[in-house]
Amino acid sequence: MIKDIPTDTHKRLIKFQDAGVGLKGFIAIHNTNLGPAAGGTRFKTYSNDNEAIQDALSLSKAMTYKCALAGVPYGGGKAVIIDSGKKDKELFESYARVVNYIKGQFMTGKDAGIGDREINYMSDICPYISSYVGSEDPSVYASLGVFSAMKSVLKKVYGGTSMDKIKVSIKGLGKVGFELARIVYEAGGRLVVADVDEERLKMAEEKFKGIKIVSPDEIHKIKSNIYAPCALGNEFSEQNIKEINALVICGGANNQLSSPSIGRKLMDRGIVYVPDYVANAGGLIAVVDGFQHKKFSSDRVKMNLRVIEDNVSKVLEISSLQNRPTHEIADELAENRFNIKINR
Numbered sequence: 001m002i003k004d005i006p007t008d009t010h011k012r013l014i015k016f017q018d019a020g021v022g023l024k025g026f027i028a029i030h031n032t033n034l035g036p037a038a039g040g041t042r043f044k045t046y047s048n049d050n051e052a053i054q055d056a057l058s059l060s061k062a063m064t065y066k067c068a069l070a071g072v073p074y075g076g077g078k079a080v081i082i083d084s085g086k087k088d089k090e091l092f093e094s095y096a097r098v099v100n101y102i103k104g105q106f107m108t109g110k111d112a113g114i115g116d117r118e119i120n121y122m123s124d125i126c127p128y129i130s131s132y133v134g135s136e137d138p139s140v141y142a143s144l145g146v147f148s149a150m151k152s153v154l155k156k157v158y159g160g161t162s163m164d165k166i167k168v169s170i171k172g173l174g175k176v177g178f179e180l181a182r183i184v185y186e187a188g189g190r191l192v193v194a195d196v197d198e199e200r201l202k203m204a205e206e207k208f209k210g211i212k213i214v215s216p217d218e219i220h221k222i223k224s225n226i227y228a229p230c231a232l233g234n235e236f237s238e239q240n241i242k243e244i245n246a247l248v249i250c251g252g253a254n255n256q257l258s259s260p261s262i263g264r265k266l267m268d269r270g271i272v273y274v275p276d277y278v279a280n281a282g283g284l285i286a287v288v289d290g291f292q293h294k295k296f297s298s299d300r301v302k303m304n305l306r307v308i309e310d311n312v313s314k315v316l317e318i319s320s321l322q323n324r325p326t327h328e329i330a331d332e333l334a335e336n337r338f339n340i341k342i343n344r
Helices: 049-070 089-101 116-123 138-158 175-186 198-207 261-268 282-293 298-304 306-322 326-338
Strands: 002-004 012-018 023-031 041-044 075-082 167-171 190-194 224-229 246-249
Touching: 012 049, 012 089, 023 049, 023 089, 041 049, 049 075, 049 282, 049 306, 049 326, 075 089, 089 116, 138 175, 138 224, 138 246, 138 282, 138 298, 138 306, 167 175, 175 190, 175 198, 190 198, 261 326, 282 298, 298 306, 306 326
Parallel strands: 041 075, 167 190, 167 224, 224 246
Antiparallel strands: 002 012, 012 023, 023 075
């Protein structure tokens, strides 16, 4: 079963279900002004359908903004598959047929809960699913992108890009967070990390000499040069922004602000916030490289990551000149790009 659900905010919201294999989920297509929608497919447990829908809607909107600022010819989309306890080949092949049904309006690849095995199941029968021919995971480039954003903001705040003795607190040691920790560590930075997974913490402690481990509930309170949220969204709320003890926020998590007003309050506190979709665009740039050029090139992706440093620099400069929150500036820059063309 595939059917459209009415929506006033997005171009399409699609519900799909195949009870025979345990498949159920939603695809949200936010905007296609710049090209077909691009965004990952997430496999996750949700408490109800509405929670899954809201996740797809918010993430697909963020992808529109991310694509626009990253300079790639795609719009924003996102898919969520509700984890029903089954994760076999038949389920993902059924989902791939759903993506085929949309006929190129939605291009997708890895996200939380989706690994190489699942991608291989799907890409064998669907040309709109990135099999990602690079030898490295897209999260490598997402981490490189966040690090590029960090260097840009360091230049603005401290007058240089050196990470030597810079204290970076990283919340979340998943693929992006762990790789970011490695890059920061090898660049001379000092690490404070937090995660709910004891195995990930043990790996980090073994790999990064001198690392400090704290509770996920306490890490935002640690005095740091940079706080890097790399876990789930809605990281910053009215309650916890008063406790943040870092000069800069720059991380890989999506949708970090629980509401737009939080951005203004961070600025009023003197905290430099790098908007999440500006900093974490590296994974997107890597994934769409194969779609754009038919053959993935690591060198080309690394060159294209320079747009992240440029965007951070531009956003911070305009924010300073106009005394306005960085997320407002980033949104306007993105909207000016994706609103240029008539919706397809």
